[in-house]
Amino acid sequence: MSEDKELFPLVGVDVALFSVVDERLKVLLVKRAREPEARRWALPGGLVKPHLDASLAANARRVLADKVAVDLPHLEEVATYSGPDRDPRGWSVMVLFYALLPLDKINAVVRNKVEAVEWADAIAPGHRLAFDHTEQLTAAVKKLRAKVAGDALPLHLLPEKFTLSQLQSVVSIILGHPVDKSSFRRRLKASTQLVELDEFVRGAQRPAQLFRASEAFSF
Amino acid sequence: MSEDKELFPLVGVDVALFSVVDERLKVLLVKRAREPEARRWALPGGLVKPHLDASLAANARRVLADKVAVDLPHLEEVATYSGPDRDPRGWSVMVLFYALLPLDKINAVVRNKVEAVEWADAIAPGHRLAFDHTEQLTAAVKKLRAKVAGDALPLHLLPEKFTLSQLQSVVSIILGHPVDKSSFRRRLKASTQLVELDEFVRGAQRPAQLFRASEAFSF
DNA sequence: AGAATAGTGTCTGTCAGACAGTATCGC
């Protein structure tokens, strides 16, 4: 066993699962039940099981299925974290992914489990995280922001049908600064990523047109 | 041993080492001496040795030190490739990096080794590559191009001191299309990445000013 | 009518591509 430690690195994944709650970008944290780092908040993650997982992405989906009751619509690789000291169990390599979860599925999603679960503020989680997860979370947020700043649309955070105002709100929450309405809508009209529907949302004001992701959409 | 295969994935790195030769973007390939995939061209790579390597990046440097006699100035992570079938030895996960090598060090660089070594065209290598290395190479080129298109300067492909014309040439070779001289130079003057020197290159025409990377430079 | 949100029109500064023009060398 201790020889195995010398010969074979531990291999697994961590996942930063983002959502938007209360006008804030949130990330799912779990309170670890077991050693190492027991009772400390951490990104959900786990070691790969070669007989179960077809890939690291599959590993990520399996791990998250323990905390969340939905299929993740999209997994994006961020970076790998490796070395002899980052986990006391031995030389380890963890591949970090991030995923986005639609607003309207949040309540249905959190499963009862041994560990506590929390949607923490993604920018300022308010906990000291286990292992190198603070660094990982920073990297995941940075990658997400870069992608959205580069004109990708975070539709995976929205319901299947959504208004442009909702989309604009989510984008500005992710980026951390206001987004101009006019230029935002101009961009979207030129884009092939959205399809306008003939449906409208009625509320206490002018109805808003609904949109959905087009076939050409890729995050 | 066969139980180990079930329990522990193989872990290693592959490296796409780029350079510019003869006005083309080239990548270093090695001809594998051992099974699996013996005698097939491949990206240089190797399994991590926990007692030797402090990280996967260190693993990459060690593997490349067998083929190349210089320290790699920069390693950039591209993606991971994993699964039970991509390597016949078992469930494996390889982390792909790319690196850039300065033009003026190429000749000093290739070591005598068991395997053959070749600088192949990065866009059309002309060989069927081992494992999933064709896909890996495509991803590495794409990532490099995206980085350079996003205003990063590939100074690691140039000598320490270089002219703007040389830099422009390298950028256009990487991107695969011509770059406008005027706007390119305008961008560089506004940038803090370069420092102009008081030295000039004299040739058969007007001397060209030399530049070097500034402290603020980061690829 | 007024509040609230959806959606549009217009102005303007910035910036990148295009390309012509000038500068400075060797021969």
Place this chain on the structure above:
DNA sequence: GCGATACTGTCTGACAGACACTATTCT
């Protein structure tokens, strides 16, 4: 002078931020 390469100036069209304006609903 001529060829070659380095370097600069200028024009113009595209576009994004700013922001005011119009539109449509509910109360």
